[in-house]
Amino acid sequence: MKQLYFYSRLFFCSCLLYGTSSKAQEKTVYPTAAESDPVKMGWMVGSPPPENRILRFEDGSFFEFPGLRWSVAHMRQFMPTTNVSRGLGPSNPLQEALREDIGGVTFIPLGEKEPMTWEESLQKTYADGVIILHHGKIVYEKYFGALTPEGQHAAMSVTKSFTGTLGILLAKEGIIDERKKVTDYIPELKKSAFGDATVRQVMDMTTALQFSEDYADPNAEIWQFSAAGNPLPKPKDYKGPKSYYEYLPLVKKKGTHGKAFGYKTVNSDVLGWIIARATKKDVATVLSERIWKRLGVEQDAYLSVDATGTPFAGGGFNLGLRDMVRFGQLILDNGFANGYQIIPKVAIEDIKKGGNKNAFAKAGYPLLKGWSYKNMWWITHNEHGAFCARGVHGQVIYVDPKADMVIVRFASHPVAANSANDAYSIPAYHAVAKFLMKK
Amino acid sequence: MKQLYFYSRLFFCSCLLYGTSSKAQEKTVYPTAAESDPVKMGWMVGSPPPENRILRFEDGSFFEFPGLRWSVAHMRQFMPTTNVSRGLGPSNPLQEALREDIGGVTFIPLGEKEPMTWEESLQKTYADGVIILHHGKIVYEKYFGALTPEGQHAAMSVTKSFTGTLGILLAKEGIIDERKKVTDYIPELKKSAFGDATVRQVMDMTTALQFSEDYADPNAEIWQFSAAGNPLPKPKDYKGPKSYYEYLPLVKKKGTHGKAFGYKTVNSDVLGWIIARATKKDVATVLSERIWKRLGVEQDAYLSVDATGTPFAGGGFNLGLRDMVRFGQLILDNGFANGYQIIPKVAIEDIKKGGNKNAFAKAGYPLLKGWSYKNMWWITHNEHGAFCARGVHGQVIYVDPKADMVIVRFASHPVAANSANDAYSIPAYHAVAKFLMKK
Structure with missing residues (x-):
């Protein structure tokens, strides 16, 4: 488990792309915004940069504060990405009335x-x-x-609102039926927590999941999800799921759907999967x-x-x-x-x-x-x-x-x-x- | 060496981003353009795609024909990249007079x-x-x-002409002096083949380098260069250079500079380094x-x-x-x-x-x-x-x-x-x- 934890930490998700609280972190005294200014710190400047100013994906340094302040504006330099094209037309200008x-x-x-x-x-x-x-x-x-x-x-996690907006857009167009079962779109989720959930429950994160996003806990499910989604080659002895779609069917249920809000990233990825299947x-x-x-x-x-x-x-x-x-x-x-x-x-x-x-x-x-x-x-x-x-x-x-x-x-x-x-x-x-x- | 070769093959350079001939390949009979159409073949379509239609970075499959026909239009999905921004202004329209x-x-x-x-x-x-x-x-x-x-x-390798154009642009502006020694810009190259070469020789690839780009030869230097530049974590027993800038000082000389054209990718990367240092x-x-x-x-x-x-x-x-x-x-x-x-x-x-x-x-x-x-x-x-x-x-x-x-x-x-x-x-x-x- 320790190795999985370390492996996960290598990934950007190690890196807390999600959101809950981490009490341990809150007690630490951090440099101020001015003190940690990424330009003043000189991250990744030089050919090559000084060794202590290089941020790397593989050792997780790219996502450790204060280096992460540079990385968040350069994520594609650390990992594979896919383009969201604006097309080739003109942009719609933003008017200014500065105050x-x-x-x-x-x-x-x-x-x-x-x-x-x-x-x-x-x-x-x-x-x-x-x-x-x-x-x-x-x-x-x-x-x-x-x-x-x-x-x-x-x-x-602002990403989730984009995914959710696509979800309700497609629902109102009749391309997705929010009253249906998740498994009507994704039969692979039959045995998972999502097996008896509705699309609407996923869209509002009222599914009941055994899925901890406590980053301080090496056994939290978020690390397994993170490891699955890590684009780096898996360690030789790694036996777990090797992609988001291999992980999601393994999510276990805890409680009753529809009763309580539970902020769990995997809901957004299930919705993304539904969108992909439907479209x-x-x-x-x-x-x-x-x-x-x-x-x-x-x-x-x-x-x-x-x-x-x-x-x-x-x-x-x-x-x-x-x-x-x-x-x-x-x-x-x-x-x-x-x-x-x-x-x-x-x-x-x-x-x-x-x-x-x-x-x-x-x-x-x-x-x-x-x-x-x-x-x-x-x-x-x-x-x-x-x-x-x-x-x-x-x-x-x-x-x-x-x-x-x-x-x-x-x-x-x-x-x-x-x-x-x-x-x-x-x-x-x-x-x-x-x-x-x-x- | 075999492992280095395999590791290199994992990388996109494994993948022949450069250009010389490979006689072995030329004898093979390949599917035609129509037969290997990447859209018709359905690469990376589905959520997830069928296993035999997934192209991966880590096993090199993304760069094996015919899959590479899809990959060349989606390179960023396989590796980290850095943006070359156009800025936010309007584009300069292309006029049409189709025939x-x-x-x-x-x-x-x-x-x-x-x-x-x-x-x-x-x-x-x-x-x-x-x-x-x-x-x-x-x-x-x-x-x-x-x-x-x-x-x-x-x-x-069309990239090289962009790099070369930047080089002559900066030379004509006086920011780079093409008559200078490479080492006037990059002292780290003192002991390498580039130690007594001029910037001009690099720009025209008339440096005399012991650097084979024969992809069929696992001992060719191109594989070592490729392994150095591979963004994936290095294998545990890997002792070689871990970046382009760590590799280039290791290039050995073979012959006399200025006598013959020798198409070697490392010249472009040395020029890129000079551009980076000068600017x-x-x-x-x-x-x-x-x-x-x-x-x-x-x-x-x-x-x-x-x-x-x-x-x-x-x-x-x-x-x-x-x-x-x-x-x-x-x-x-x-x-x-x-x-x-x-x-x-x-x-x-x-x-x-x-x-x-x-x-x-x-x-x-x-x-x-x-x-x-x-x-x-x-x-x-x-x-x-x-x-x-x-x-x-x-x-x-x-x-x-x-x-x-x-x-x-x-x-x-x-x-x-x-x-x-x-x-x-x-x-x-x-x-x-x-x-x-x-x-």
Whole structure:
């Protein structure tokens, strides 16, 4: 098991592409955002770089803080990936109406008493880039560290919301039937936990799975999933599954489906599998054809793949920040953008109305009281009806319909858990929304 | 050595990213282009694909014919890569003036008596895509197999001409001094064959190296180079160099520099190293900043990288066919395109005038009589002053100044040697040129 653990750690998933909390990490004192600035640290600069500034895939160093701050903006340099093409047409320009006064907006971090400014929150959360759209125009756009406007950044679990959006899009078009059993699409999952689950339960992660994402535990199932998806050759004595699709049929049930929200990455990969079966195309291709080629994005995006070429639908998406905000605006605008009704309005409505709050409450997130989870989006149910996509190092797509605002942020927080940055993020987004509504 | 050989074969270079002849291969009878069509064969289709339709990096299957016909259009799915960004601006449109009559143009293949049509030559050479520009407009554009207009294809040794073009660009700007010793830029090469070579000798491959690129010989140095650059973890008992930059200082001298042309990939990687040292940026970044962001291309391109992130300047470039033809037209137009003098005119003149024919003749290419090699371009010295970039599976950028014509072709010929397709390519290009000049 120890070797499997080590082998898994070699992989990018070792690397916490998902998201839960890790209490051990939270106690550590980390260098600040300024101290850990990846450009100032000089990662991968030189021909060759100095040995202590080389980040490698095979020893896992590429994903250890602070080096990971460079890696998240260069994931394709460490692993095989598949393109999500934007096609060859012109992009849909983003209008600007920049405001200098946003940086000084203040808020009280959750559980604290002293106010903090929006600008300070970006340092606190190790932001690599932030864009705010208000009434569809850019009012704020900043880049830090290794990210540039023309770069791509690991979205990690924000990927799930893309997969979930494709799921509800296809469901509303009748290509996937969410009331069906998962096994109606994937007979291979018959004996797994998914054997008696519905597509809808997978889409909302109310499946009951024996699947731990506790990264501190070498026996956690996440490491076995990670090892299966690792594109490197397996160790000689490795007997386990060798791809995402070999792993998923092995997931065991624990409890009763439909009762409680359980944030488990494998649900997104099962949904990705359903999408692939229903469309006869892989998730990267579907994402390209259905959204990326229609949205007027500026850049191709990409997904990491396992050794058999299967895209990692639960956490492998990488994209430009300006394109991520276009996607956020698409959701805000009920699926219409660039002259196309890209996503049916009813699909967006299904996201916005949210999921089962009681089921969500059972998952016990102390900072997310009253939230729900629907179609792989996190729904705040706050006074603005805001909802978001969340990545484990602080990546976010935050959509606030009442304020007509979208915030996107890439980040590389040292702690792989949203609980580490939520206190400085959630009230900050809401404060900016209220500020923009006043003006 | 056998294990090293096997390990090397695991890598994409195993895979003949370079180019010389392999007589053993030429005797084999291969399926035709139609029979080996990668889309019809169904490679990597399905979730998961059938086991006998999965192409893998780790066992080398991705680069075995006919599977390689799919892989050349999907190299990034097998290995780590680095982006060559086009930036975020608009592309420079390609004008069209399509002509249906080109397909029927006939020519006599070298060493044969019966004529063949242009269209037939595309099947014969396993073309994946072809564009012909005449007077700067597209007169012919076709895609086959796994390549689409929005796809990228492995350029393999065509990469060398991009690296060579960057070299002469920087030389004419005074950033590199071609009269200097290689070691003035790279002291690490002091004890190697490059220790007493000039930058110019590297740029023209007239260095005298003990470096075999005979793929049939497990002891050939190309396998050691390949093993060094392989991004996979090295075998436990592997004692050799672990990156391109660790390998290059080990290249031994054989003969006298400056006397004979010797087509050795390592020259391109040494030039790439010089470019990196002189600019303090890696070749992918220089290529992006100097050319890709100015040329008005439609797509980002990419380079494969070794385990330390060094781009493979001798064979790792992948790009769209339409962008490759823009680059060819840039060279034809003396370095001017999209409103920019991207490459100094004197740099293009230095390519066009060609290199030392006597030095070239010593390399003994029976089908390339009277040719020369300059700045990593192949110069035909034919009546049109044509010159070209050549990749080992039939990739080409063919520039004919007199006919004001550029032909680009991606291909995946089963034989990894231009000698296998030259007879059906070189006279075909010239016949099309003459045909276009008549009209």
